[in-house]
Amino acid sequence: MFRELMKYLAKxxxxxxxxxxxxxxxxxxxxxxxxxxxxxxxxxxxxxSFIDRSVDWISRIRPPTDYPRLLDLGCGPGxxxxxxxxxxxxxxxxxxxxxxxxxxxxxxxxxxLEITYMHQDYLxxxxxxxxxxxxxxxCDYGALSDEDRKxxxxxxxxxxxxxxxxxxxxxxxxxYANRNEExxxxxEEEGFWKAEPHLCLESFHRYDDAxxxxxxxxxxxxxxxxxxxxWDRTFEEEELRGxxxxxxxxxxxxxxxxxxxxxxxxxxxxCAVAKKGGSRT
Ligand SMILES: C[S@@+](CC[C@H](N)C(=O)[O-])C[C@H]1O[C@@H](n2cnc3c(N)ncnc32)[C@H](O)[C@@H]1O
Numbered sequence: 001m002f003r004e005l006m007k008y009l010a011k012x013x014x015x016x017x018x019x020x021x022x023x024x025x026x027x028x029x030x031x032x033x034x035x036x037x038x039x040x041x042x043x044x045x046x047x048x049s050f051i052d053r054s055v056d057w058i059s060r061i062r063p064p065t066d067y068p069r070l071l072d073l074g075c076g077p078g079x080x081x082x083x084x085x086x087x088x089x090x091x092x093x094x095x096x097x098x099x100x101x102x103x104x105x106x107x108x109x110x111x112x113l114e115i116t117y118m119h120q121d122y123l124x125x126x127x128x129x130x131x132x133x134x135x136x137x138x139c140d141y142g143a144l145s146d147e148d149r150k151x152x153x154x155x156x157x158x159x160x161x162x163x164x165x166x167x168x169x170x171x172x173x174x175x176y177a178n179r180n181e182e183x184x185x186x187x188e189e190e191g192f193w194k195a196e197p198h199l200c201l202e203s204f205h206r207y208d209d210a211x212x213x214x215x216x217x218x219x220x221x222x223x224x225x226x227x228x229x230x231w232d233r234t235f236e237e238e239e240l241r242g243x244x245x246x247x248x249x250x251x252x253x254x255x256x257x258x259x260x261x262x263x264x265x266x267x268x269x270x271c272a273v274a275k276k277g278g279s280r281t
Pocket of ligand 1: 023024036044045046073074075076077079080094095096097100120121122123136137138139140
């Protein structure tokens with residue numbers, strides 16, 4: 001175990017994967033669901049009054065009368081999906097977390113909302129010309145590797161009908177402007193990462209040349225070591241436009257968040273609204 005631990009003390013190479021699943025872990029997903037559902041937190045989801053404003057804005061700029069079918073990639077427990085459904089969209093939500101999808105299905109059924117939920121990796125979706133709007137909300141795009149981001153844009157592009165729109169957000173490097181690399185640790189009898197006693201070595205790493213940042217959690221129990229690498233590939237305006245246009249999107253409009261705040265050069269978030277173009281490079 002000592003050798004394994006030593007391996008985790010070094011700064012990892014860019015985009016090194018986690019050693020264990022994160023979103024769909026039986027224990028971690030309990031804490032994640034609680035974080036999604038906490039109305040005031042900006043944790044797994046944004047606070048719920050922001051979500052209300054976000055859904056209001058999206059339904060104004062791409063109204064369900066003209067854009068009826070909406071795909072929510074990484075829908076979590078359905079906070080956006082339910083609100084979109086109440087606005088009049090026909091909603092399909094996809095998420096990797098069985099716990100979130102289970103919660104979302106029960107919640108929709110309790111409220112009599114007709115939403116299609118799929119427990120699936122969004123990278124493996126194969127919809128074709130099926131949706132008017134695809135949303136990917138709360139900066140999940142930046143957690144993906146270069147290859148997976150390309151794959152996800154291709155999934156979204158294929159899923160959209162001609163002239164359909166992708167609405168997504170990413171963090172910008174400004175989010176981390178004042179944060180130094182650091183390491184800290186804590187011991188917990190039971191906590192977010194494990195239900196058993198564990199030591200958590202937490203570190204933050206900067207990869208400024210790649211506009212990429214890493215929150216790393218090395219979790220040590222009596223018998224095992226787990227490493228969770230939470231990557232954030234942040235984007236400057238032109239980098240995001242570049243990835244979208246290379247994937248075939250056109251007319252890329254940028255905002256300061258997914259509630260329509262105007263984009264400013266010092267924004268910590270960029271929201272892109274991009275139209276499916278006729279061909280891809
Ligand atoms: C930051 S949360 C945002 C959830 C939701 N969009 C919101 O803002 O409330 C990211 C979500 O994406 C899901 N997710 C991450 N990777 C995924 C994948 N490969 N396929 C499907 N869902 C994924 C997670 O389970 C989680 O629910």
